[in-house]
Amino acid sequence: MKGPVIRTLSVFALTAGLVGLPTAAHAAGPRIDLKVLVVTDGGANVVAVTEQLKTEGVPYKLVNLADAARPTITTAFLQDTVSGAPRAKYQAVVLPNTNPFGTGSAEMAAIVAFEKQFGIRQLSSYIYPTPEAGLNYPTYAGQLDGITGTLTPSAKAGAFRYLKGDVAFEDNDPNAPNESYGYLSTPLPDVPAAGTTPATHFEPYLTKDGGVLAGAYTHDGRTEMVMTFAANHFQSQFRLIGHGLITWLTKGVHLGYNRQYFSVHVDDLFLPDARWSTTANCTPGEGCTDPNVTTPDIRMTADDVTAAANWSTQNDFTFDMYFNGFGSDEAVEQNGSDPLLTAVQANKAKFRFANHTFQHTYLGCQQDVTVIPWVCKKDANNNTLWETRPYIRNEITDNRNWGNAKGFGQDTTELVTGEHSGLKILPQQPQDNPNLGLAVNDTGTKWLGSDASRDFDQRAVNNALTVPRYPMANYFNTATVAEMVDEYNWIYTSRADGGSGICEDNPLTVTCIQPLDPATGYQNHIVPLDARIEMSHIIKNDPRPHYVHQSNMAEDRILYPLLDRVLGDYRSVFAENSPLVNQRMAANGAELKRQASWKTTQGAVTAYLQDGRVTISGGGASVHVPITLPAGTDQIVLNLLGLITMTSPFGTSYAGEVSDYKTGNLTFQVGAQTV
The missing domain is CATH 3.20.20.370 (Glycoside hydrolase/deacetylase)
Incomplete structure (x- = not known):
């Protein structure tokens, strides 16, 4: 078996290209911390997403709307400035629905502005289809037991590339109706950009007979995934798409590690x-x-x-x-x-x-x-x-x-x-x-x-x-x-x-x-x-x-x-x-040991994406950090000037991504993102 390909670059070559060194003419871009914000109302769909994050080891911050002592979501809660660069404290946002705070909410306004500024994606985990979500009103509402959803070509080419296409909904007891419940709807026509008004587009990802069960709505300068069916984390239909939801939310860049094991x-x-x-x-x-x-x-x-x-x-x-x-x-x-x-x-x-x-x-x-x-x-x-x-x-x-x-x-x-x-x-x-x-x-x-x-x-x-x-x-x-x-x-x-x-x-x-x-x-x-x-x-x-x-x-x-x-x-x-x-x-x-260790040590680790690079620090030699990144990502070694001195391909390929556990302070040049 061949070992990793190591590429060592000369100081002359590096300096000539000024590789990786921010200058006055090219200041550091926005920094995105690798953590997901989850706002929950206790509903099963949000719990399911939270369990998927937990299962894969993706760091997240949970805000419980029912907790009187919860933090108020403000601009300061979502972002700040680090070393002169704007910082997004979260790489993705999970909400119970498109707006759990109510009409005119300052908290929702802060989230919208945050998502626009940093290009952050949102998952609205269970919605009733409406034009506000890029969908027509439902063509069907009711039981989904035993149906088979179909992933669209765009889903299979992107975040859900690890699935063949069919997603069967459970029907464990024919005598127990409504194991699954939801709505089918059709997307609104695209609206082209006009002046300062951005374009709108709804991209279906999971459908049944042409009706949308899940898809991404681009509007107002931001993109949110919406799901129109109720789910819990025990149901196979959710577990099957759960990893794809995380991949889509994080654009394929996140801490965490996922496999399908069977011995x-x-x-x-x-x-x-x-x-x-x-x-x-x-x-x-x-x-x-x-x-x-x-x-x-x-x-x-x-x-x-x-x-x-x-x-x-x-x-x-x-x-x-x-x-x-x-x-x-x-x-x-x-x-x-x-x-x-x-x-x-x-x-x-x-x-x-x-x-x-x-x-x-x-x-x-x-x-x-x-x-x-x-x-x-x-x-x-x-x-x-x-x-x-x-x-x-x-x-x-x-x-x-x-x-x-x-x-x-x-x-x-x-x-x-x-x-x-x-x-x-x-x-x-x-x-x-x-x-x-x-x-x-x-x-x-x-x-x-x-x-x-x-x-x-x-x-x-x-x-x-x-x-x-x-x-x-x-x-x-x-x-x-x-x-x-x-x-x-x-x-x-x-x-x-x-x-x-x-x-x-x-x-x-x-x-x-x-x-x-x-x-x-x-x-x-x-x-x-x-x-x-x-x-x-x-x-x-x-x-x-x-x-x-x-x-x-x-x-x-x-x-x-x-x-x-x-x-x-x-x-x-x-x-x-x-x-x-x-x-x-x-x-x-050994994998069980790593999973258990990561649950207790991830708070010590800092990880962020900035200018196409992921930087991880704080864990030390004893902390095995699970990392999942797009295919084509390189692990790089920097000198004191921030210049690349060595690169090697990162990770093991799985589910269309590359992933591995690593220790110590790390830097990666992220491969092309296709989600």
């Missing part, structure tokens, strides 16, 4: 998984009260490995295989050989491998499984009995050594314990096993997988940081469609319908459904529902990986229909310039 961990490779009993509605060894209930274990075959390798190649998607060496050794002891191991070794280049401990034993407290649910064992003084530091350390190192001996390359900083054990689990074990953190340190583990459904935020376990993982719908104890649907029905149907009644007992968290058809329920209900959940993670800049089990690759191979749906849904919406980011857990953990 899939396959746990328990080489181990057999217990199987769900469709007759007893339980899993032997995992909750069956009757010791006579038995089912055959589930373990991948060599053919299943070949299928996994072929699927990975065909879909350009790599699985992370979390292995337990004991399972293979046990198979060899019982059968004299392990064809599964041989198949994995033959296809090892198709997968990534990671440590899941040697035996997959429980590494938290010592469990008393004579009661259901199990409890932690106690000593005579009522102290919890923990699995020991040496035992945990051996589980980690024995598996690491086993994998190395079998030829499986690993990142030794990564670890997922069996069932995420050792980490706290409520209610039985409300704290981490203190010996887990010690063993983590002993083995050089830096990234420790946790269950995002129980432990969502990244946290420290001694020298390691957790990497929360999302569980996918496919249960560890199922290998066939029939088993999957049967267990799903048991969990999500009422007692009257033959289910467990869990949904009846927990109505705030679980919704009862009608029993699924064993023949069609998986493909028609479970797959689309879980694919929608996975997509909700993917489109919110969330690097948390997902996990399943080797059992889901065996027999009916129920994992693949779900992954086919996720990848198909994603690739039908996103352009080729925005591929899924499928990376190792260590990289996912």
Whole structure:
């Protein structure tokens, strides 16, 4: 791989061109600070925009109209002068509507003057179409559930270039009207400039059958984006266009970093998984009260490995295989050989491998499984009995050594314990096993997988940081469609319908459904529902990986229909310039760490655009600043005279932009803006 192109310029060449040096004949132009002003009335649309800014790490100032102590928006609030140059304190303005302050408001007048002077863009996040917004009155008002909006060519050529064109509006419950509501309208004709009166033009960006859902209105010497539909930050239609709204508002120049992440961990490779009993509605060894209930274990075959390798190649998607060496050794002891191991070794280049401990034993407290649910064992003084530091350390190192001996390359900083054990689990074990953190340190583990459904935020376990993982719908104890649907029905149907009644007992968290058809329920209900959940993670800049089990690759191979749906849904919406980011857990953990750090350190960073350059300072060597800029941007080094001495291309290309994390004091020559 080639490194960055470094261009060093001679002092003679620089001086001859007076590159980058303001002179008396060319005073410094206006300075635009890289921060967004958000004025909120608490409405869902403004909250959605705010959440998008927060998700990407874009600095913003929030002014709550309902707060009696809020600052008054005046010229002084919006701008001042720095080093003789006028300064805009904000690079963009987000409002609930075109004028939330009322007719004749001095605050709105200050915003309008500010936008005109500095060329600042405005987003009016939810409006009723009127001529004042560049639109005719609505041709339609009402429910938008299930419609498909279309991005116009100008949208796809500009800020929304990361999307293919269709934006589907959710219709999650056909019996619940108005999940989405809004208006369709048509633009007013352009008005050419006359005298001192500027031209007006409305540019549609998102439409439905020719009716505008979102677009940019240029008028009065300024430009505002208007949205004519209600949205919240949970809805996919907003999340899909959210990054484009930020790109448009900031003209592609802002702090922040956005990707679509999707990694899939396959746990328990080489181990057999217990199987769900469709007759007893339980899993032997995992909750069956009757010791006579038995089912055959589930373990991948060599053919299943070949299928996994072929699927990975065909879909350009790599699985992370979390292995337990004991399972293979046990198979060899019982059968004299392990064809599964041989198949994995033959296809090892198709997968990534990671440590899941040697035996997959429980590494938290010592469990008393004579009661259901199990409890932690106690000593005579009522102290919890923990699995020991040496035992945990051996589980980690024995598996690491086993994998190395079998030829499986690993990142030794990564670890997922069996069932995420050792980490706290409520209610039985409300704290981490203190010996887990010690063993983590002993083995050089830096990234420790946790269950995002129980432990969502990244946290420290001694020298390691957790990497929360999302569980996918496919249960560890199922290998066939029939088993999957049967267990799903048991969990999500009422007692009257033959289910467990869990949904009846927990109505705030679980919704009862009608029993699924064993023949069609998986493909028609479970797959689309879980694919929608996975997509909700993917489109919110969330690097948390997902996990399943080797059992889901065996027999009916129920994992693949779900992954086919996720990848198909994603690739039908996103352009080729925005591929899924499928990376190792260590990289996912590092991104979570950077995101969390930026939330607490961004206040120390100063960033602004002036004369085509972005200048960033104040963070120091320890602050990783997320930066997104137009394609063609160069990072530059200046001498004491402000002249360029070195340039190199900035960032990694993604979504039609370039972006990266950087530390220290930085200067960039911004590439051509096309939004």
